Each structure stands twice: as C-alpha cells, then as structure tokens.
Amino acid sequence: MSKLCCCFPNRNRKTDKKNNSSDFLEGANSRVNVLSTSEINSSKEENPTDIQKEIPAIINIGEINERATKQKWNVSSKFDLLCLDRILSPLKEYTLNVELPPKTLSIENVYGYQGMYARRNLYYPIESPSAQPILYFSGKLAILSYFSLRRQEFYTGHDNPITCMAIHPDGKVAATGEYGNSPSVHIWNIPYIEKDGKENDDIKNPIYILKLDKRFTQTISMSFSRCGTWLLVVALNQSYSSEILCYEWKRGKEVNCVFCHDDKVFNIIVNPFSRKEFVTLGVKYIRFWTIDNVLHPVDNIEKNQNLTVTHISGSYLKSKFFVSGTIKGDIYFWKNGLLSVVCNNIHKGPVTVVAPLQNNNFLTGGRDGKIIYWNEQHQPINEFTMEGSPCIRAIDAGGLEGVLWGWGEGFGRRASKSFRGLNNGFRTRNSVCSNSFLHEITRSNSMLTVSSNTYSVNVNNTTANNIDTLANDEPMDEQKFSDISYIVGCEDSSMYIFSQTDREPIRLTEGSCCSSDGDELWGLDTHPLNSNIFVTCGDDGYVKVYNLERKELMKKKNYGIRLRSICYSPSGINMAVGTNDGSFFIINENLDIIISAIIDRRATIYDLAYSPNGKYLAVASHDNYIDIYEVESDLGYYQRFMSCRGHSSYVTHIDWDINSSMIRSNSANNELFYWSLITDANKSIDPTSYRKVDWHSSKCILQWETKGIFGSKQVKNTTTHEDIEHFLSPCTVNCCDRVKINNDLQLLAVGDAFGNIYIYRFPAFSNDMQYQAFHAHGGPVANVKFAVNLKTLISIGATDGLVIQWNLDNVE
CATH class of the missing domain: 2.130.10.10 (YVTN repeat-like/Quinoprotein amine dehydrogenase)
Known part of the structure; x- marks a missing residue:
C-alpha cells in the first residue's frame, strides 16, 4: 500500500487509553429480624462503591474533557479552520448549493x-x-x-x-x-x-x-x-x-x-x-x-x-x-x-x-x-x-x-x-x-x-x-x-x-448497556441489501440485530469481549467485528458461526471496511496502522497481505473508493491520508490521483466534502425556541454518513460529541452551508448510518446506549 499524501500535521493528539399492625411483620420467617435503633447503629459499614453507583450522574463538558484523557474520544474545541484550505478539491466539478436541506428528520422509534x-x-x-x-x-x-x-x-x-x-x-x-x-x-x-x-x-x-x-x-x-x-x-x-x-x-x-x-x-x-x-x-x-x-x-x-x-x-x-x-x-x-x-x-x-x-x-x-x-x-x-x-x-x-x-x-x-x-x-x-x-x-x-x-x-x-x-x-x-x-x-x-x-x-x-464502569456503544452498520436490518455492538460484548419495520430486537449474542466496531460484507452474509484488544473476528449473519478470528494488533480496532467488490477488508487500529486483508470467499480464509504505515496517531475512520483500489483515512490528531492499492514499488504514483476518485462511502469526518461542517454551529430547540451554540472540529465530530436520494439531492448526516445530529446537503464544502440540527442523545453521538431504503437514519449514543431510528421526511 502506497501513501499518496498527508494533508494535516499533528494536532490535538489524543492520549492512549393485610394488616396495619406490626404483629404480622413480627410473624415473618427467620430472615426477618426486629432491631432497635442502637443495634442498627452498630451494624456493618456501607460500601462506598455501592453508594457511588446509586448517585445520579452529574455530567458537564469539564467532566467529558477529563474522561477524554482516559477514553478513546476527545471533545477539544481547538482547531485551526485555516488548515481546511489545504485539502484540495476533486477534479470532478460540483455545483455549490448552500440552501437549507429539506426538513428531513423525525424520530420514529427509540430502542432502549x-x-x-x-x-x-x-x-x-x-x-x-x-x-x-x-x-x-x-x-x-x-x-x-x-x-x-x-x-x-x-x-x-x-x-x-x-x-x-x-x-x-x-x-x-x-x-x-x-x-x-x-x-x-x-x-x-x-x-x-x-x-x-x-x-x-x-x-x-x-x-x-x-x-x-x-x-x-x-x-x-x-x-x-x-x-x-x-x-x-x-x-x-x-x-x-x-x-x-x-x-x-x-x-x-x-x-x-x-x-x-x-x-x-x-x-x-x-x-x-x-x-x-x-x-x-x-x-x-x-x-x-x-x-x-x-x-x-x-x-x-x-x-x-x-x-x-x-x-x-x-x-x-x-x-x-x-x-x-x-x-x-x-x-x-x-x-x-x-x-x-x-x-x-x-x-x-x-x-x-x-x-x-x-x-x-x-x-x-x-x-x-x-x-x-x-x-x-x-x-x-x-x-x-x-x-x-x-x-x-x-x-x-x-x-x-x-x-x-x-x-x-x-x-x-x-x-x-x-x-x-x-x-x-x-x-x-x-x-x-x-x-x-x-x-x-x-x-x-x-x-x-x-x-x-x-x-x-x-x-x-x-x-x-x-x-x-x-x-x-x-x-x-x-x-x-x-x-x-x-x-x-x-x-x-x-x-x-x-x-x-x-x-x-x-x-x-x-438498547445497549452503557454503565458507570465505562461501557460504551460505538459499533453500527446497516445491512447492504435488506433495508429492514441493522446491527450494533458495544463494550457489553453483545452483537445485536434489529428490525426496522418491526421496530424490535431480533437476535443477540454475547461474545464475552468488549466490542468497538462492526461492518457487513457487501453480500450481507458475514460481519466483521472489531474488539478493544486488537483482535477482530468474522461471523455469519445469524451470529451462530465464527468463521475466522485474527489477532494481529495489540489495541482497539476503531473501524473496519470491506471493499465494494468484497475482495478486501481494511482494519484500522489504535496501533496507527491500517491492515489490508484479502478475502478468499464469504466462508473462506482471511490473509493479511499489506499494512499501511504513516499515521502519527491511531486511525479512526476509513473509506474505500468505488473501484476498490484506494483508501482514505482519518486519525485522532486530524490527519487525512490517501492510500493506493499498489504492490509494485517501482511503479510511479501520481500524488494527486486521489482527486480523480469517486468514493464509495463517506465515513471520514475530515475530507473535502465535509469542510463546511466545522466551526460554530447553533442547535435550535423547536419547543423552547432557544439556541445553543457549539464549536465543531474534527475532535468534536465523531461520525458522518451520506445518502443519495436522487440525482439532485444527496444528504450528509453528522453526529457530534454534544448529542446533536446535523443534516447538510452533500457535498458540504463551503462555510456558508445551511443545515438542520436535531438533538436527542444524552451524550456523544457515536455513529450514524443511513439504511439502504433511503428513508431511515440510525444513530447510536456512546454513553447513553440509545439506538434511535429517524425517518427521512419530505424527500423523494
């Protein structure tokens, strides 16, 4: 794998890691004892840990920043927007449309x-x-x-x-x-x-x-x-x-x-x-x-x-x-x-x-x-x-x-x-x-x-x-x-x-179990062929399959390990699941067979992506590498044949192009890299060849098509009519995904660390882009994904465990 270009230097590096009398009460079995006040005072001491678990959480931005040092996400608002000018535009011409997208999202169902x-x-x-x-x-x-x-x-x-x-x-x-x-x-x-x-x-x-x-x-x-x-x-x-x-x-x-x-x-x-x-x-x-x-x-x-x-x-x-x-x-x-x-x-x-x-x-x-x-x-x-x-x-x-x-x-x-x-x-x-x-x-x-x-x-x-x-x-x-x-x-x-x-x-x-012990929910994908199916995974060890039409959990399985990322193969027959210990495994869609389990890294697998032709699987890890595996068949062998080295921090998002020959990636310190699937070291590479590429997905939060989502944004409460302002940077945006409604309308969904979801017209490369903003999650939005029916958006919360099914209104 050859690296084509690095668009950003290191910035905001994230740190690793029946009776009213008491007579009936007195007649209870031997486990019921009547105690005096003095006896109560001399009883065993309470466990402070138990008390702490019962205390309602006091959550604020300061606490979120403190957790960011220990967890795998950051909410720092410091980001130089001038750096975005260094991302070159694709050679394909786009018509700039900064108009407000249609009123698109309404909550259809909440799981959890x-x-x-x-x-x-x-x-x-x-x-x-x-x-x-x-x-x-x-x-x-x-x-x-x-x-x-x-x-x-x-x-x-x-x-x-x-x-x-x-x-x-x-x-x-x-x-x-x-x-x-x-x-x-x-x-x-x-x-x-x-x-x-x-x-x-x-x-x-x-x-x-x-x-x-x-x-x-x-x-x-x-x-x-x-x-x-x-x-x-x-x-x-x-x-x-x-x-x-x-x-x-x-x-x-x-x-x-x-x-x-x-x-x-x-x-x-x-x-x-x-x-x-x-x-x-x-x-x-x-x-x-x-x-x-x-x-x-x-x-x-x-x-x-x-x-x-x-x-x-x-x-x-x-x-x-x-x-x-x-x-x-x-x-x-x-x-x-x-x-x-x-x-x-x-x-x-x-x-x-x-x-x-x-x-x-x-x-x-x-x-x-x-x-x-x-x-x-x-x-x-x-x-x-x-x-x-x-x-x-x-x-x-x-x-x-x-x-x-x-x-x-x-x-x-x-x-x-x-x-x-x-x-x-x-x-x-x-x-x-x-x-x-x-x-x-x-x-x-x-x-x-x-x-x-x-x-x-x-x-x-x-x-x-x-x-x-x-x-x-x-x-x-x-x-x-x-x-x-x-x-x-x-x-x-x-x-x-x-x-x-x-x-x-x-x-x-x-929904998913997010606990006071730090369990979070990050993995999400929608079925590539069945518009009613989507899947999640989280730190509770469960892979859960949901049905959009029936609005319920269909099946689940606990694999006994903290899970971070998940993706379907292009055929929808298999799923790749990344863990927090550097391993990943391949399971069938019924969750009953583990086809392959691979341990090549030592730390969290943040993202996985199959190539559109299904022949390759890219795996992004906390070790700053992207490993490329060759896929023999849906039930076959996975063989690593190259590793992409160059990021100075852990890799968070990866996208394939439509020809399954190039990858772009983001890292935790705001780097944007492009990679070419070329094994011949003597073959020359055009360093700007990425400008000619059509991308199959848009999971990378830092790309030319998303330059307009960064900066100060306002979220309007439609009930109280109050405005709340947030500053969005690559560190406060956790996820994004796009959908093509028709030839004239593509939409980009963005989830931030404050629990908000934004809808833009795609591509959103101008600072003048208008947007719709929606709030529902009680913590960072970990992932967003459009279903293939083009009518549904799924979002998951990292710390609240919520899985929300949104309906796309007023779009044809």
Whole structure:
C-alpha cells in the first residue's frame, strides 16, 4: 500500500487509553429480624462503591474533557479552520448549493431505556381504548410508547439529558427534570391517541418550564403532591448538598425552598393518604416531611435521625406502612414516621426499587437482579431472577404508588382539569390487574421461602448456541398489553412486562448497556441489501440485530469481549467485528458461526471496511496502522497481505473508493491520508490521483466534502425556541454518513460529541452551508448510518446506549 499524501500535521493528539399492625411483620420467617435503633447503629459499614453507583450522574463538558484523557474520544474545541484550505478539491466539478436541506428528520422509534443512575422513571398511568401507554425517558427524550401499536410519541423540549420524572395524580400531566447549570423542569401534557391513530400535538407544547437558580446543577427526583397542587423537586447544588423546592405549578411559581441534606438525596415520595406529607431518602438519611405554609420535617422522626444507613428506595403500602430499601439490601418498615421492623439481607446489595401492588402486596428489586414478592402479611415468599441478573432500576404496577387505585380518595383529583386536551371525555380507570400471575405461582409454591425459590426467567426467547432470538414473527398480542401486572426496567437498557396471560415476561425494548464502569456503544452498520436490518455492538460484548419495520430486537449474542466496531460484507452474509484488544473476528449473519478470528494488533480496532467488490477488508487500529486483508470467499480464509504505515496517531475512520483500489483515512490528531492499492514499488504514483476518485462511502469526518461542517454551529430547540451554540472540529465530530436520494439531492448526516445530529446537503464544502440540527442523545453521538431504503437514519449514543431510528421526511 502506497501513501499518496498527508494533508494535516499533528494536532490535538489524543492520549492512549393485610394488616396495619406490626404483629404480622413480627410473624415473618427467620430472615426477618426486629432491631432497635442502637443495634442498627452498630451494624456493618456501607460500601462506598455501592453508594457511588446509586448517585445520579452529574455530567458537564469539564467532566467529558477529563474522561477524554482516559477514553478513546476527545471533545477539544481547538482547531485551526485555516488548515481546511489545504485539502484540495476533486477534479470532478460540483455545483455549490448552500440552501437549507429539506426538513428531513423525525424520530420514529427509540430502542432502549435509561437504566443507568435512574429511579422511578417508568410509568403507565392511563389506559386508552386503543393501547396502553408506557412512559419513561432516555437521553434528552421523554418517551410515551404504545407498544401494541408499535408507535412512540416524544417530548423533545430538553436541551440536557433528563434525570427524573413525575406523573400528576390525574395521570394526564408529566414533569421531567434535567441536569446542567440552572437546570429546568418541564411540565407537559401526556397525549391521548384516538383509535384512528390521529396525532395529538399537546406533547409538543409544554404547559410550563420552571427554571431553577444558578446554584443548582441537577434535578435528582421529583413528585407531585397527593392533591396535585404542588410539584416537589429535589435538586443538587454546587456544594453537593440537596435542597427541596416546592412549586405551585399551575401558576409556575416557586413557593418554598429549604435545605434538605448535606449529601445526596435519591428519592422523594409523597404519601398517597395525605395531602401534605412526603418522604425523602438519601445517603445515611431518611426524613418525613409535611407541607404547610413552609416545608418542615415531622417532629417524631427526629428520634431516628442518628441512623447511619443509606436509604435508596421506598414506597407507601395500602396498610399505610412506609417501606424503604437500603444500600445493604435490608428492608425497613415505618409506621407514622417511626421505625417498626427491619428485615435484614433481603437482597445481596442495594435495594434499588420498592413497588406497591393494589392488594397490599409489594415488590422489591435490587442490584442483584432479583425481584422479590411480598405477601399481604409483609413476608417475602417468592423471588424472580431476570435473565443475566441485571440491576432492577424501576418497577411500576400502574397505580402511581396507590394514587390511581383510590388510596386516600377523599382528597380528590383536581389539578389538571383546566388544561386543554387533558380530559377529552376520558375517565381514568385502574390500570393494574389482580396480579393473578403472581398468585398462581404463590398457590403452587405455598409455604416456600425466598432462599429456596429462584425462578430464572428466559425473556421471550429461545436459546441455542448462546444466541437469543425472538420466539416467533407474529405481531404482538394486544391482549397481553391489557393484562399487564407490572413493568420492569433494568440497568442493561431492557424493559419487560409481566402479564396475566404469560408465565414468562415479554421484552418490550432493549438498547445497549452503557454503565458507570465505562461501557460504551460505538459499533453500527446497516445491512447492504435488506433495508429492514441493522446491527450494533458495544463494550457489553453483545452483537445485536434489529428490525426496522418491526421496530424490535431480533437476535443477540454475547461474545464475552468488549466490542468497538462492526461492518457487513457487501453480500450481507458475514460481519466483521472489531474488539478493544486488537483482535477482530468474522461471523455469519445469524451470529451462530465464527468463521475466522485474527489477532494481529495489540489495541482497539476503531473501524473496519470491506471493499465494494468484497475482495478486501481494511482494519484500522489504535496501533496507527491500517491492515489490508484479502478475502478468499464469504466462508473462506482471511490473509493479511499489506499494512499501511504513516499515521502519527491511531486511525479512526476509513473509506474505500468505488473501484476498490484506494483508501482514505482519518486519525485522532486530524490527519487525512490517501492510500493506493499498489504492490509494485517501482511503479510511479501520481500524488494527486486521489482527486480523480469517486468514493464509495463517506465515513471520514475530515475530507473535502465535509469542510463546511466545522466551526460554530447553533442547535435550535423547536419547543423552547432557544439556541445553543457549539464549536465543531474534527475532535468534536465523531461520525458522518451520506445518502443519495436522487440525482439532485444527496444528504450528509453528522453526529457530534454534544448529542446533536446535523443534516447538510452533500457535498458540504463551503462555510456558508445551511443545515438542520436535531438533538436527542444524552451524550456523544457515536455513529450514524443511513439504511439502504433511503428513508431511515440510525444513530447510536456512546454513553447513553440509545439506538434511535429517524425517518427521512419530505424527500423523494
């Protein structure tokens, strides 16, 4: 391989690497112990690592820059735009068209669920005649999913990732809070979809946007009061202390703000039997409060303020007990603000969620991946283990923790009736079943204890050769969605429903697992022949195949190694997968055969690309090399026959030309190289021959056709009409891809480190190029790819694990 030219010097080099009394509680099995306060104080110390994992992330650009030193991406904004003039134009003439491209992108579907750091972010508060909506958030999006209709609605008003959510007691208004300096809380209508599928625009227009003071850096948890008059928000200030803000939300007015705790607070939970009472839980902290003219703690809880236990989750039960879960796996029962009973070692590790059921039963979920079922006598009698034992982050049984079931019915529901579009002649009904699924198991396993009953759940899959695939291709049965017992959200970005009609849970959605341990999602490719198929891979070790038409995960397999890049062969029969340890392997499209595994490098494989004729595979690594392999056949041998050496930093992107004879490449320090597939060392090379080439792909972010994407760019929030400015350089642009719609229109999609996607006309070689900008991801956009149907764009988030399916509108 001969190097033709180097267009850029080294710049911004990236660094490597049923009873209300306690009598029933006391009658529980031997694992339930009643402790005094002094005994609690002398209990074992908490694990600081566990506490840190439960603290919501505080994300800002400074932190991203700090991570850039340790990770394989950089967000430095320093870049000399004059260097772009050194890229010579191709000899082929292009007509300059700087006009705004057609309004192209709309979100069609989001795969995945915000499982990391999130709690109480999964609800289904209303029940419609056509479908039962499930409400949750991911990235900068609040998502309302009608899974039986395979349809989603989105609230897109946030400029920063959403960190918490609350639903009004009427079940028709939602509030979402975000992080960032002066974070905001958005209150918006939950749309009602008619049977005819008519769209409702209420979700696009917020009722109020409440802006917090500059001293706050993040909203942590929020809840509407039982009467619906107030919105209570827990926010973290710059001193890492927590404060409670009380809003009379219908007037958009803050009525009170008080100091809450000198450390992190995880949850705020209202009392469904009281109009004014609520509870806050945090690091070595629990406190019961009441709302009068001001917020103040309940006096009798002061007797228990010397507790040294971190409380993460909690909920009120129909018996009026308050149940809290701790970082050590214990369950605490409180009556009238006083500690009554402690159940030790229920979970191995933090109890991340406590979810009430309608009949005084309740569920607890933990980091150990278990869901434990508690009976009416408040005894644990059964447990379930989810596939892969992911941390359970949210469980919802449809009653808004008792409010929609009529607990404390005398207080009434009255707050949101004055807003347009909230009632529509629609009366809220109970949306939870009688939990017959759980009772059936309990009857068949009566008198069994938690320690002797573990049910491992294979979620709607058949397993063969460690490959998970959907059981059948039939449409989802809508009856299952009307029989929901409860919904479970997991940290691995998956969501499931338990229904009366199925003994096994049904997987609703799944993205990729991006964790606090640094797991990220970078690999993406679309099938070269089948317009409905695309594939992803990430640090969780999974290769996942999705179906665009059905909007669901089709199959997946865990290869037990951190994966970074993936690409289809031109025939679509095979896939090449690059890892973080310098190896790559070839698998068939069914994921069940590893055709070849090759280890020629020592560090991350950032990009792979088959030549258009399928005879070669180019592999770009962290070792600054591009290795070229000869491909014998789809099921044949891969032989390396040359290496491209010359980059002074690791290679990030590679493109082939249409004749499979040339390559262009980008490196981490903003180099653009061109290479010619010539093996004869005596043959002369025209150093400008790359100007005559037509390129098969446009993955390289630094090229003549993308010169106009760099510089200061504005992203307009179509909901709040605010503009946010970003500076784009080759270090803040992670990916790009082009599509040819027709002879007159080609489009270029660009993803940046701030979670934004830009659409330009292609080629975008002028600084005067106009663009459309869209925001949805809660972190860097790792990759973008157009499907071969020319109607769909797929984007993935590096740190949020989101996989978003965008529809190209107004293009023919």
